Amino acid sequence: DAKFDGFEPPETYKGGTSCVDTSKPVITLKGPNPKIFKICECGGLSGFMSPPKVGHDDNALLAGQRRMYEDDIKSMIRKTAGAELCATPDNSSPKPADCVKAVDRTYKGDVDLSDRVVVGEPVQKGPLLWSVPYNVKDDVGNEAATVWRDVVVQEVDLASVENLIRDEVRREQEATQQQAIDRAVRLEKVKWEREQASNRRRSNNAQTCPACPPCECPDTPVTTKESCLEFCENLSQSCRFSDDSSVYYFFL
Numbered sequence: 001d002a003k004f005d006g007f008e009p010p011e012t013y014k015g016g017t018s019c020v021d022t023s024k025p026v027i028t029l030k031g032p033n034p035k036i037f038k039i040c041e042c043g044g045l046s047g048f049m050s051p052p053k054v055g056h057d058d059n060a061l062l063a064g065q066r067r068m069y070e071d072d073i074k075s076m077i078r079k080t081a082g083a084e085l086c087a088t089p090d091n092s093s094p095k096p097a098d099c100v101k102a103v104d105r106t107y108k109g110d111v112d113l114s115d116r117v118v119v120g121e122p123v124q125k126g127p128l129l130w131s132v133p134y135n136v137k138d139d140v141g142n143e144a145a146t147v148w149r150d151v152v153v154q155e156v157d158l159a160s161v162e163n164l165i166r167d168e169v170r171r172e173q174e175a176t177q178q179q180a181i182d183r184a185v186r187l188e189k190v191k192w193e194r195e196q197a198s199n200r201r202r203s204n205n206a207q208t209c210p211a212c213p214p215c216e217c218p219d220t221p222v223t224t225k226e227s228c229l230e231f232c233e234n235l236s237q238s239c240r241f242s243d244d245s246s247v248y249y250f251f252l
Contacts, residue, residue, distance in 0.1 A: 031086025
C-alpha cells in the first residue's frame with residue numbers, strides 16, 4: 001500500500017484499489033465498404049422498337065420497390081449475423097468473423113473480442129444509401145468507437161445488371177490472381193535469400209590450405225671465408241686473380 005508522508009492522498013485514491021482499465025477496444029471492418037447491392041429498376045415493358053407506354057405510373061412501382069430495401073437489409077443482417085454484408089463473388093459464404101476484427105489492448109496482451117461485436121440496425125442516409133453500425137465492449141464496459149459500413153443499392157436496367165456482375169466477378173478474379181502472384185514472388189524472394197545465406201555460411205566454414213612451412217635447407221653448407229678462399233684457389237690458373245686471395249676476400 002502506498003504511503004503519503006507529509007501530504008494528503010488524492011481524493012480518488014482508494015488504497016490502491018481504484019486502478020481501472022480505461023483502454024477501449026478497436027474495431028476494424030473487413031470486406032467491401034461500401035457493400036453494393038444491384039437490382040433491376042422498376043418500369044414498364046420496353047422493346048427495341050417500342051418504348052414504354054406514356055402514362056405508366058413507374059414512380060409508384062419504384063416507390064413500392066424501394067420501401068422493401070431497408071427491410072431486406074435488416075433481414076440479411078439477422079439471418080447471417082452480418083456476414084452477408086462482406087460477401088463477394090470470390091467469397092460468397094463468409095463467416096461473421098470474416099467481416100470484422102475487434103481487439104482490446106490490455107497489460108496482459110491483446111484480447112480478441114471479434115465474436116462480441118454487435119451489428120446494429122441500418123440507418124438510412126439517402127434514398128439508396130444506408131449505414132450499418134458495429135459496436136463492442138470489453139469486460140469492464142469500455143466501448144469501442146462505432147465503426148460504420150455503408151450499404152448502397154444500385155438500380156439499373158437488366159442489361160446493365162448483367163454487365164456489372166460480370167465486371168465485378170472479373171475484378172475479383174483479377175485481384176485474387178494478383179494476390180497469388182504477389183505471394184509467390186514473396187515466397188520466391190524468401191527462398192532466394194535463404195539460399196544466399198546458406199551459401200555464405202558454407203563459404204565461411206570451408207577449409208583452407210595450411211600455411212606453407214618456412215623454406216629451410218639444413219644440408220646446405222654454410223659459406224665462410226675459408227671455404228670461399230678454398231674455392232677461389234681451385235679456380236683455373238687462367239684467371240689472373242687466381243693467386244690474389246686478398247682480392248676475393250675484398251669482394252666478399
